[in-house]
Amino acid sequence: MRFTRSTLSLAAVTALTAGSVAVLASPASAAPNTTPQKVCGSAYKTVNSAAVGSLGTVYLTYNAATGRNCVATIRSSPGTAVDMSAWVYVEDTDQGDSDSGSFTSYAGPASVYGKAHCVDWGGNIKNVYVSVYGSNCAALKERRVTSVR
Numbered sequence: 001m002r003f004t005r006s007t008l009s010l011a012a013v014t015a016l017t018a019g020s021v022a023v024l025a026s027p028a029s030a031a032p033n034t035t036p037q038k039v040c041g042s043a044y045k046t047v048n049s050a051a052v053g054s055l056g057t058v059y060l061t062y063n064a065a066t067g068r069n070c071v072a073t074i075r076s077s078p079g080t081a082v083d084m085s086a087w088v089y090v091e092d093t094d095q096g097d098s099d100s101g102s103f104t105s106y107a108g109p110a111s112v113y114g115k116a117h118c119v120d121w122g123g124n125i126k127n128v129y130v131s132v133y134g135s136n137c138a139a140l141k142e143r144r145v146t147s148v149r
Contacts, residue, residue: 067115
């Protein structure tokens with residue numbers, strides 16, 4: 001009887017250990033682990049966005065107190081580092097900023113003074129590129145371009 005009890009106890013511990021390993025090895029959540037405000041700052045409010053295929057989203061944010069725009073590209077599912085970028089440009093002032101490289105979750109911040117100006121902005125994740133031209137100004141209708149390279 002002792003042998004049976006010991007064998008059952010060992011089997012139970014083994015099953016619990018295997019179950020714990022299985023739970024720890026489960027895939028991460030598909031939700032992004034950041035927000036545009038975490039990338040750009042809490043004073044920035046999201047004013048526009050563009051999907052980067054199914055890979056994520058590029059966000060244009062604006063800080064009314066400083067007049068600055070900020071762009072962040074955020075992956076839908078963070079993971080292994082991939083080619084990413086975020087950029088913003090104000091044609092009227094010829095000022096811009098960008099952030100690019102190999103990232104696991106987001107690219108950015110990229111920021112520029114843009115109060116009372118149209119802004120061009122965009123980004124990429126892997127080989128999907130999004131560009132938005134003439135955005136967030138009353139005079140023009142923006143133009144969006146998505147390309148796969």
